[in-house]
Amino acid sequence: MKASVVSPERTLYEGDVSSVVAPAFDGEIGILPRHAPLVTLLGRGVLRLEGAGGGTRRFDVAGGFLQVADDIVRVVTETASALA
């Protein structure tokens, strides 16, 4: 499945992933391929994207939402920054 991390100023990530773990408003939520369509508010915490070819990317996010539709995960937030 595809995932992207989008802030008002730019797209921080776009690519194929095997799983997404996001800090939802009420705790972490994990998304695997073929997840049902979903929109959830995000809280503050670390967003983890497992790359399809291995390798994990981490982002610090606060607020915004995560949307899943047609095997595409979009994390849309006003505050996001890449973590090493």
Next chain:
Amino acid sequence: MAKGRELKGRIRSFENTRKITRTMEMVATSKMKRAQDRVVAARPYAAALREVIGSLYSPELAARFPLLRQPATVRRAAVLLLTSNRGQAGAFNSNLIREARGLVDRLERSGTAVELHVVGRKGVGYFRYIGRAMASSRTDLTDRPTTRDATDLVTGVMDAFVRGALDAVYVVYARFVSALATPPTTDRILPVEPPARPGGRTTGRQHDYLLLPSAEAILEELLPAYVRNAVYRALVETAAAEQGARRTAMKAATDNANEVINTLRRQFNRARQAQITQEIAEIVGGAAALGG
């Protein structure tokens, strides 16, 4: 050859001016490209926000959100005018100011009290000059506006709108259509006009989203973000448009300088030729007199 020397001086002066305008043109071109990239980079976020709000919004929910409140009569409105801090951009700022004045006049004629918020030294200078009070003015925004700038600008009026102290909020900015077209534009950002459902409301191809915690809670969070984003986009578009307008203005100035220099050179050469002709005539005349 007094006239020749004077022409030479003028040619040199125009050449110096041309050097400056050509440099400014090049600087504006490169700044515009970077600003244009920021306009493009801002699109995915805006599109995602629009899509989700559009698919969650339903008219039944409208009454519950203060930001969607449609007042029957607009008694108090705020106009947020974006201008640049620097000139040398042709009619860029005067177009924006004219657009804002037209809007303010229209609103005031229909009995609406208008408070004016102005960004950019050019707009602030103008309204200070004509003696019109501004509710707020800012001249500290850079060429690269941030989401923080947008948030700072809009939070006050958004709170006032929610409290009921304002019935409408407009933003006047320069839309970046292309490097050559940067028309002054007025958008009403409050009350929020809910975006249309993606794909139109008749098609049944709607995702049946699982909503956490609820459509209401999500809209509650996203509607203010949508308003902030509208202002952010207006800021980046205006920044790009400013550089585009400056590039056009400086290119015109460079072309004009070229033309003037050509004319002056022609005059200079004609004067020089006339002088040589005259000197030859004098020599020939002198020789003829001697040989007489």
